[in-house]
């Protein structure tokens with residue numbers, strides 16, 4: 260579930276393999292941690308590249324495991340894996356093709372460098388699942404981008420295209436060619452160079468003036484739009500932690516917040532919607548017509564057959 264190979268004599272390429280979106284299932288988490296430890300202890304390895312197998316970098320934590328504590332516990336916690344990646348004494352480069360979402364982007368943030376394909380997109384969409392980026396993302400992203408840009412990404416959950424990610428400083432380089440090859444060449448060029456400054460957990464958040472007023476205003480704006488959803492408000496609290504607390508205290512706050520959200524009815528309902536939307540796209544009719552074999556026909560008439568009324 261995580262392929263490990265040595266290329267160019269000194270670069271360990273760790274490839275996440277869990278189609279279709281390379282989600283971080285327990286098996287992937289086990290493979291990833293083992294690979295990181297192998298790369299750490301092999302004296303021939305001088306740098307590491309992490310990529311996704313066959314296209315996408317990683318679609319994040321395996322959402323199917325969220326309702327099942329025994330699945331979650333049958334692999335190491337993402338936080339532990341990402342700490343090992345960040346602490347590695349050899350440069351680690353994320354090679355992002357397709358998408359790096361949720362835990363996928365949090366993994367990339369734990370790497371020391373991030374390379375992206377020009378058509379890749381990145382984001383922290385946990386808020387749409389009633390959660391927040393609970394594997395260090397709420398603490399590392401503000402340290403990299405500053406509070407304003409990080410808060411926007413975390414509260415909206417929007418996907419950011421590679422070009423914008425490069426401008427924001429989220430990606431270090433963007434390539435039109437083979438991302439893994441470019442990352443391997445780069446990894447070799449930084450072998451032996453100091454890494455302390457590349458570890459986001461070591462960095463303070465870029466300073467922000469009038470921090471209390473900024474977060475009070477952010478909280479009011481987010482509350483106004485959240486329509487009772489808890490996750491967006493928790494996102495603001497977590498980012499405030501990144502701006503005001505040392506890294507480890509911020510991580511502890513993130514953990515408390517995500518554990519509360521994870522068991523909430525809102526998160527359960529959001530997960531249900533996620534899978535139901537995808538299931539509904541795979542329709543069949545009593546006559547045997549199916550979503551994957553049917554030809555689309557032009558729509559000539561449309562009608563409203565139900566109406567949704569909301570009362571406040």
Ligand SMILES: CCCCCCCC/C=C\C=C\CC(=O)SCCNC(=O)CCNC(=O)[C@H](O)C(C)(C)COP(=O)(O)OP(=O)(O)OC[C@H]1O[C@@H](n2cnc3c(N)ncnc32)[C@H](O)[C@@H]1OP(=O)(O)O
Pocket residue numbers: 279280282318319320321322323328331337358360361362363384385388390391392393394517518521522534537538
């Ligand atoms: C008790 C307390 C415990 C506390 C534990 C705390 C643990 C840490 C806390 C939180 C950490 C959260 C980090 C996260 O990563 S949350 C997940 C964030 N990721 C996402 O939200 C991405 C969701 N996926 C998508 O947006 C899309 O699927 C996308 C990746 C863009 C691909 O889109 P597309 O190509 O259109 O493909 P489909 O959407 O049709 O998906 C294809 C199939 O893959 C399944 N899928 C997709 N993503 C996931 C995923 N993350 N996990 C599991 N499965 C996933 C999807 O259902 C489709 O499958 P199927 O065809 O069977 O329906």
